[in-house]
Amino acid sequence: MAATSTEESDAELLERFDNVRLDHINKHLxxxxxxxxxxxxxxSDCGWWHHRPKPICPNCWSKNLVATPVAGTGTIHLLILLHQGPPAEGVDYSTPHPVATVELDEQEGLRFTSTVVGADNDxxxxxxxxxxxxxERNGKPYPVWRLANDGGGR
Amino acid sequence: MSIAKRNPNKDQVAFASAATTGFTRSAGEVTQASLALDACVKAIEAAGIDKSEVNGLIGANNGYIQAALGIPEVNYYVGAGVPFGFSIANAVGAVASGQCDVALAYHSIYRNASNSRSASNDPFRARAFASNPNAQALGDGFGPDTVGGAVGYTAWASRYLHEYNESRDLFGYIAVNDRSNAQRNPAAVMRGEPLTMEDYLNTRMIRWPLSMLDMDVPIDGADAFIITTTERARDMKLKPVLIHACTNGQVAQNEEDQTPSLTHHGQHVTVESLRAKSDIWIDDIDVFFPYDGFTFITVSWIENVGWCGLGEARGFIEDNWDKETNRILIKGRIPVNPHGGALSEGGTQGSGHTREAVHQLQGLAGERQVPGATKALLPMGGFFFNAQGSVLRTE
Structure with a gap:
């Protein structure tokens, strides 16, 4: 999983995420x-996805793990509304701040958590x-969820 | 699956005593260790032993605790973590295997600047946690957008409401039950402050669907225990309370947002093991101590130990609600967290539940004593990293 030439070096990564406990396993994310x-x-041996990043595949113990882009589609599995919380750029708790754990289409039980933008809490x-x-948050791209265009449940 | 089912030390290790400082919103100019020491002294005195008999320590900062108490020599000392069931499991292992003979187990709770407004005004309390790496979030870079840590229970509470088409007042029953019970416990921080369902539904939301009253109360205080062989406990001052069975439980996908489902998490691993180890289950008990760091955890334990099916807690609680005392009384006689639990006695991470269980079985529970109580079930902790359970009994 070495960085390609177009990607940031480890040193640059540490500088960009200066408040994150980066390590050799989670740096690819x-x-x-x-x-x-x-x-x-x-x-890349058995095809199993996992999150958060670990040094071996929990399914087959292979170390041939590749940080692989997900399609970015899924279904809300857990949902909370923060009426108060830690300070963060662009987050105003006067309207409760949604946090959603989303089950990704790639694999049952594979989930990623972030806020939801562009929708009324109702x-x-x-x-x-x-x-x-x-x-954008803190000068860097930041992943969020948005209701799908069809908006439908399943 | 490889669930632990052996129980070679059944009933061989026992609580000889339990003691508390009682719980308050502020114990004043104290440290976390000074609270622990107060409880330790009481527990040793209650057991009627000399401090030199103690040769095992189970709790945080145990070098300092030993030095302050002047306990001459110890052979076993470990910080077991929370909830308190880890200390019980440690004590059984250490005493039964001969690592120590008489263990002093303790847990001290100290309001810190991150969970208490009044504590944040005390510069010494701010400093007390400043160098503790555990006091800082793991820095995953996602700010508020996480369900990690305690937030995980709020997230799965939302899932419960969704899957079972439930509403928040179900959690309110737990808050009201605990508060009603606390009115009869002189050690409880919430004694003198009764609660109605209307109060519950009107209280300040923190993280929907859980409000301020769904979360345990930050307090100052400590509990301590003497744990030894059942044989030796018989020679001490109080009635021995035998540790009949105890266990912990955790699943592979234990991170809060990756946890498999409401039907497969640490509580289910705990229950399968504890049921295999124990000759005593819910039909046999006199007092019930489901963990209640959040109201939703108690709802889950009620279902998962088998009082009712999944999603059926409302029917069970309403069928067993005692209108006269405004609390749960299972089969009209079994109270649920009679001391008020973490929600209303104070957030003790299970040491309060354990102390009350020991006192109930020793007949020392004062005005809230369950007549003739001989057996207790303590399912402790939550879903992710800390589910655990114990069964206690008298001889």
Whole structure:
């Protein structure tokens, strides 16, 4: 999983994410964010996805793991509304701040958690379809969810 | 699956005593260790032993605790973590295997600047946690957009409401039950502050679907215990409370947002193991202590130990609600967290539940004593990294 020539070096990555506990295993996920790709760990031997990043495949113990972009489609599995919380750029708790754990279409049980943008809280519910989108936070691309155009549940 | 089912030390290790400082919103100019020491002294005195008999320590900062108490020599000392069931499991292993003979187990709770407004005004309390790496979030770079840590229970509570078409007042029953019980516990921080369902539904939302009253109360205080062989406990001052069975439970996908489902998490691993190890289950018990760091955890334990099916907690609670005392009384006689639990006695991470269980079985529970109580079930902890359970009994 060496960085390609168009990608940031480890040193650059550490500088861009200066408040994150980066390590040799999770750095590939964070590097992907700078390219607006949500790259989750996938085993190139057995095809199993997992998150959060681990050094071996929990399914077959292979170390041939590749940070692989997901399609970015899925279904809201868990949903909360924060009426208060830690300070973050662009987050105003005067309107409760949604946080959704989304089950990704790639694999049952594979989930990624972020906020949902562009929707009234009243329109959010477990079971609704969402798509990955990107906003800027702290000067870097940041992955978020947006209700899918069809908006339908499944 | 490889669930632990052996129980070679059944009933061989026992609580000889339990003691508490009681719980308050502020114990004043104290440290976390000074609270622990107060409880430790009481537990040793309650057991009627000399401090030199203690040769095992189970709890945080145990070098300091030993030095302060002047316990001459110990052979076993470990910080077991929370909830308190880890300490019980450690004690059974250590005492039964001969790593120590008489263990002093303790847990101290100290409001810190991150969970208490009044504590944030005390510069010494701010400093107390400043160098503790565990006090800082893991820095995953996602700011508020996470369900990691305690937030995970709020997230799965939302899933429960969705899957079972439930509403928040179900959680309110747990909050009201605990508060009603706390009115009869002099150690409870919420004694003197009764709660109605209307109060619950009107309280401030923190993270929907859970409000301030769905979360345990930050307090100052400590509990401590003497745990030894059942044989030796018989020679001490109080009635031994035998550790009949205990276990912990965790599944592979244990991160909060990757946890498989409401039907497969740490509580299910715990229940399968504990049921195999124990001759005693819900039909046999006199007091029930489901963990209640969040109201939703209690709802889950009620279902997962088998009082009712999944998604059926509302019917069970309403059928067993005692209108006169405004609390759950299973079969008209079994109280649920009679001391008020973490929600209303104080957030003790299970040490309060354990202390109350020991006192109930020793007949020392005062005005909330369950007449003739001999058996207790303590399903502790939550879903992810800390599910655990114990069964206690008298001889």
């Amino acid at each position: 964070y590097r992907g964010l700078l390219h607006k790709e949500l790259r989750l760990s996938r085993c 329109d959010l519910e477990i079971g609704k379809r969402v798509e990955l989108d990107w906003i």
